[in-house]
Amino acid sequence: MTACPHCGLVNPETAKLCDCGYDFDRGRVISESPAAKQWASDRALSKERNFFLLGFFTLVGVNLSFRLISVLAAAETQEDLLGLGVILTLFFKGIFIYLVFRLSRYLRQPLWLTILFCVLAPFSLLYLIPFVGVLIGVRNARRSLHSGA
Numbered sequence: 001m002t003a004c005p006h007c008g009l010v011n012p013e014t015a016k017l018c019d020c021g022y023d024f025d026r027g028r029v030i031s032e033s034p035a036a037k038q039w040a041s042d043r044a045l046s047k048e049r050n051f052f053l054l055g056f057f058t059l060v061g062v063n064l065s066f067r068l069i070s071v072l073a074a075a076e077t078q079e080d081l082l083g084l085g086v087i088l089t090l091f092f093k094g095i096f097i098y099l100v101f102r103l104s105r106y107l108r109q110p111l112w113l114t115i116l117f118c119v120l121a122p123f124s125l126l127y128l129i130p131f132v133g134v135l136i137g138v139r140n141a142r143r144s145l146h147s148g149a
């Protein structure tokens with residue numbers, strides 16, 4: 001058994017070509033192989049989605065801990081925190097719009113949909129629409145990737 005130096009998949013000793021398109025004899029990935037192309041885009045898709053999810057949950061986490069801090073803070077520091085909270089909220093809304101925009105463009109969604117998602121993103125409850133929307137987009141992209149191959 002040999003582990004592929006490109007993707008780490010364990011291949012039988014007799015294998016000439018890994019599923020990811022790595023050629024053991026030539027010692028490199030053969031880009032012409034359709035398996036290699038699909039593997040690459042599938043992985044790139046997961047990477048983009050994970051980046052989006054990581055960014056989103058980091059924002060939620062920071063937001064929640066800030067709220068907790070303001071609730072626990074002494075009365076005299078409440079007003080300072082309020083000003084900081086407004087700045088932080090605007091900052092995070094900006095990042096969320098960026099994340100939605102980035103994944104939406106990556107998925108090659110129509111421009112009107114990207115704009116709609118970016119417009120909805122900063123609103124307190126409506127942000128769930130672009131959040132779910134782009135994740136469905138990833139799912140559809142992956143499905144068409146597999147059926148198209």
Ligand SMILES: [Zn+2]
Pocket residue numbers: 004005006007008009018019020021022
């Ligand atoms: Zn491989």
